[in-house]
Amino acid sequence: MGSADLAAIKIFTFPVRVYYEDTDSGGVVYYANYLKFMERGRTEWLRAHGFEQTELIRDYGVIFVVRKVLVEYLRPAQFNDLLRVTVKPVDIGRAKIEFEQTVERDETLVTGQIQIACVNAESFRPVSIPAAIKEKLWN
Amino acid sequence: MGSADLAAIKIFTFPVRVYYEDTDSGGVVYYANYLKFMERGRTEWLRAHGFEQTELIRDYGVIFVVRKVLVEYLRPAQFNDLLRVTVKPVDIGRAKIEFEQTVERDETLVTGQIQIACVNAESFRPVSIPAAIKEKLWN
Amino acid sequence: MGSADLAAIKIFTFPVRVYYEDTDSGGVVYYANYLKFMERGRTEWLRAHGFEQTELIRDYGVIFVVRKVLVEYLRPAQFNDLLRVTVKPVDIGRAKIEFEQTVERDETLVTGQIQIACVNAESFRPVSIPAAIKEKLWN
Amino acid sequence: MGSADLAAIKIFTFPVRVYYEDTDSGGVVYYANYLKFMERGRTEWLRAHGFEQTELIRDYGVIFVVRKVLVEYLRPAQFNDLLRVTVKPVDIGRAKIEFEQTVERDETLVTGQIQIACVNAESFRPVSIPAAIKEKLWN
Numbered sequence: 001m002g003s004a005d006l007a008a009i010k011i012f013t014f015p016v017r018v019y020y021e022d023t024d025s026g027g028v029v030y031y032a033n034y035l036k037f038m039e040r041g042r043t044e045w046l047r048a049h050g051f052e053q054t055e056l057i058r059d060y061g062v063i064f065v066v067r068k069v070l071v072e073y074l075r076p077a078q079f080n081d082l083l084r085v086t087v088k089p090v091d092i093g094r095a096k097i098e099f100e101q102t103v104e105r106d107e108t109l110v111t112g113q114i115q116i117a118c119v120n121a122e123s124f125r126p127v128s129i130p131a132a133i134k135e136k137l138w139n
Numbered sequence: 140m141g142s143a144d145l146a147a148i149k150i151f152t153f154p155v156r157v158y159y160e161d162t163d164s165g166g167v168v169y170y171a172n173y174l175k176f177m178e179r180g181r182t183e184w185l186r187a188h189g190f191e192q193t194e195l196i197r198d199y200g201v202i203f204v205v206r207k208v209l210v211e212y213l214r215p216a217q218f219n220d221l222l223r224v225t226v227k228p229v230d231i232g233r234a235k236i237e238f239e240q241t242v243e244r245d246e247t248l249v250t251g252q253i254q255i256a257c258v259n260a261e262s263f264r265p266v267s268i269p270a271a272i273k274e275k276l277w278n
Numbered sequence: 279m280g281s282a283d284l285a286a287i288k289i290f291t292f293p294v295r296v297y298y299e300d301t302d303s304g305g306v307v308y309y310a311n312y313l314k315f316m317e318r319g320r321t322e323w324l325r326a327h328g329f330e331q332t333e334l335i336r337d338y339g340v341i342f343v344v345r346k347v348l349v350e351y352l353r354p355a356q357f358n359d360l361l362r363v364t365v366k367p368v369d370i371g372r373a374k375i376e377f378e379q380t381v382e383r384d385e386t387l388v389t390g391q392i393q394i395a396c397v398n399a400e401s402f403r404p405v406s407i408p409a410a411i412k413e414k415l416w417n
Numbered sequence: 418m419g420s421a422d423l424a425a426i427k428i429f430t431f432p433v434r435v436y437y438e439d440t441d442s443g444g445v446v447y448y449a450n451y452l453k454f455m456e457r458g459r460t461e462w463l464r465a466h467g468f469e470q471t472e473l474i475r476d477y478g479v480i481f482v483v484r485k486v487l488v489e490y491l492r493p494a495q496f497n498d499l500l501r502v503t504v505k506p507v508d509i510g511r512a513k514i515e516f517e518q519t520v521e522r523d524e525t526l527v528t529g530q531i532q533i534a535c536v537n538a539e540s541f542r543p544v545s546i547p548a549a550i551k552e553k554l555w556n
Contacts, residue, residue, distance in 0.1 A: 019321055021171065021314045023164035025218045028541075030160060031483040032456075035449035036299045043297055054358045066448040070487045076541060079164045080332045124445075124493060158460055160453045167402075170344045171317075174310035175438045182436055193497045205309040209348045215402060219471045263306075263354060299449065301442035303496045308438060357442045 012045040012087040016103075018079055028076035034110045035069065038101045041085035042114070049136050057121050060130045067096070068115040075109045083109070092137055095126045151184040151226040155242075157218055167215035173249045174208065177240045180224035181253070188275050196260050199269045206235070207254040214248045222248070231276055234265045290323040290365040294381075296357055306354035312388045313347065316379045319363035320392070327414050335399050338408045345374070346393040353387045361387070370415055373404045429462040429504040433520075435494055445493035451527045452486065455518045458502035459531070466553050474538050477547045484513070485532040492526045500526070509554055512543045 016037045024030040042064075046053065056062055077083055084104045091098040095118050103110040118129045155176045163169040181203075185192065195201055216222055223243045230237040234257050242249040257268045294315045302308040320342075324331065334340055355361055362382045369376040373396050381388040396407045433454045441447040459481075463470065473479055494500055501521045508515040512535050520527040535546045 017318075019314070019318050020163045020165065021169060021317065024159045025162035025164065025166045026159065026480055026482070026538075027164045031486075032160065032449045032452035035452065036297070039299065039449075040295075040297050052358060063443055065443070065493075066490055068487075068489050069448075070485075072485050073483055076482075080330060121443075156457075158453070158457050160456065165341055165343070165399075170347075171310045171313035174313065175436070178310075178438065179434075179436050191497060202304055204304070204354075205351055207348075207350050208309075209346075211346050212344055215343075219469055260304075298441045298443065299447060302437045303440035303442065303444045304437065305442045310438065 012041070012048060014041045014044045014085045014087070016040060016083045016085055018077055018081045018083060020079060023079045026076075028078055029081075031073060034071065034073075034077075034103055034112070037083065037085050037103055038087075038112050038114060039066075041087045041101060042099065042116070045087040045089075051133060051136070056133070060133070061121050062118050062127055062130065063121045064097070064116045065119050065124065066114060067117045068113075070113040072111045073109075074111070075107065077103065077105060077109050081105055089137065092129070092134060094128050097129070097137070151180070151187060153180045153183045153224045153226070155179060155222045155224050157216055157220045157222060159218060162218045165215075167217055168220075170212060173210065173212070173216075173242055173251070176222065176224050176242055177226075177251050177253060178205075180226045180240060181238065181255070184226040184228075190272060190275070195272070199272070200260050201257050201266055201269065202260045203236070203255045204258050204263065205253060206256045207252075209252040211250050212248075213250070214246065216242065216244060216248050220244055228276065231268070231273060233267050236268070236276070290319070290326060292319045292322045292363045292365070294318060294361045294363050296355055296359045296361060298357060301357045304354075306356055307359075309351060312349065312351075312355075312381055312390070315361065315363050315381055316365075316390050316392060317344075319365045319379060320377065320394070323365040323367075329411060329414070334411070338411070339399050340396050340405055340408065341399045342375070342394045343397050343402065344392060345395045346391075348391040350389045351387075352389070353385065355381065355383060355387050359383055367415065370407070370412060372406050375407070375415070429458070429465060431458045431461045431502045431504070433457060433500045433502050435496055435498045435500065437496060440496045443493075445495055446498075448490060451488065451490070451494075451520055451529070454500065454502050454520055455504075455529050455531060456483075458504045458518060459516065459533070462504040462506075468550060468553070473550070477550070478538050479535050479544055479547065480538045481514070481533045482536050482541065483531060484534045485530075487530040489528045490526075491528070492524065494520065494522060494526050498522055506554065509546070509551060511545050514546070514554070 022029050022033045086102045088100045089097055090100050097116050099114045101112040102108050117126055120127050161168050161172045225241045227239045228236055229239050236255050238253045240251040241247050256265055259266050300307050300311045364380045366378045367375055368378050375394050377392045379390040380386050395404055398405050439446050439450045503519045505517045506514055507517050514533050516531045518529040519525050534543055537544050
């Protein structure tokens with residue numbers, strides 16, 4: 001894929017409200033929970049491209065699993081905040097997808113680089129992303 | 140089972156430490172998380188009787204699921220508290236077990252009455268608790 | 279409050295999507311997580327009545343805490359389900375509110391009776407629900 | 418600090434049992450939950466050095482917050498596994514500590530590089546790690 005294609009990638013955004021369940025006694029969102037928010041974003045990004053993960057398992061026998069995350073915590077989110085999760089695929093390989101994601105309020109609070117792999121739903125062994133899926137994900 | 144047997148039931152206890160993950164921005168343990176603590180207690184109670192839940196699935200094709208909970212929150216637990224979860228089976232029926240549980244610190248913080256059912260691991264339909272299990276649970 | 283008033287109470291509903299974070303290896307939503315869904319519903323019910331919980335703390339020094347829950351699990355929700363949480367206040371007392379709640383898909387999956395108390399945000403001691411709040415909650 | 422000191426750093430280990438609450442419907446531990454396990458390890462490492470985080474807040478007005486995580490998921494942990502979390506401080510700076518952590522079963526399942534910062538408990542602004550604490554952490 002050329003850089004021209006990359007430039008055309010749209011950034012998908014999804015709203016997340018912070019509830020008590022997301023916070024800790026430090027008064028802010030618990031650090032692991034941003035990973036939940038980011039995954040909600042990726043799930044909704046897939047759905048916006050016409051894919052339900054339940055169908056991926058049923059029709060193709062594959063699931064996406066997270067291989068690697070690099071997350072930086074810049075500023076804390078707080079109870080009741082209305083956040084915006086962004087999802088930007090930056091590389092879609094044979095069996096992997098790499099995302100840049102953010103969690104934002106008025107400014108960027110958390111950034112993430114997330115690498116997910118397509119694996120067989122039973123064996124968890126890496127498999128190629130089905131062509132029918134891969135094609136649609138670039139749109 | 141007669142009341143003489145019931146009187147002989149030992150109360151099983153299991154320690155739980157409160158970490159940041161368990162608290163919320165109110166400064167106390169989030170109310171749903173006491174249900175996690177209680178389930179850890181029931182899991183360890185089963186283990187103390189010689190049963191691993193992974194074996195129940197593999198050997199008998201059954202899992203235990205929660206049917207009903209009645210939980211009263213008397214006093215809040217806080218970050219870093221070392222709690223004690225108690226597990227007391229009060230009725231073991233054909234396909235159900237009823238527990239009385241508490242979460243305690245210096246005093247009782249939370250009480251629960253928890254009803255679990257034995258179900259087929261695939262269909263989630265109620266099935267009898269395997270005799271070999273039922274027998275051991277009274278000890 | 280008379281029963282005529284009770285009859286007029288509207289049922290508030292709020293959508294909840296099931297993500298991986300909500301499920302467990304039994305293949306269904308983890309039992310404690312329905313309490314999270316129900317609380318999201320109550321939070322949005324309060325918001326729909328014009329109250330942000332952050333303002334309740336700041337303006338009145340009070341928070342709402344859960345005192346008691348009775349939850350029945352009828353059928354399991356699964357990954358990717360789009361659920362509907364309902365919130366119906368059935369009694370608003372001096373310092374307590376009692377709710378009937380459900381989590382529904384095509385049918386009712388989980389029912390709850392939830393009692394919350396108004397407490398001082400510092401001491402966690404029960405206090406009267408501020409009149410300005412109480413008035414609006416019946417609408 | 419010289420490399421001789423670094424070489425002398427002991428690796429702290431802490432056991433973690435996988436309960437249903439930790440898993441997802443993929444049948445494995447949910448990816449965000451390894452961050453909970455790692456934090457339990459760091460909390461117990463601090464405790465093993467004589468520090469309770471509640472005392473750090475009370476006596477010094479500081480808390481430790483996570484600034485950055487790099488986590489690689491090599492193999493999945495499953496329900497009922499007994500895991501070992503390791504904690505190895507690799508750099509203790511003026512206001513930051515960097516850890517290398519693993520989550521292991523028979524082999525390494527997950528690796529993490531975690532950077533935490535010492536901040537004022539009210540303002541969340543970076544502050545120096547109190548000397549009395551810093552001194553003890555090398556032992």
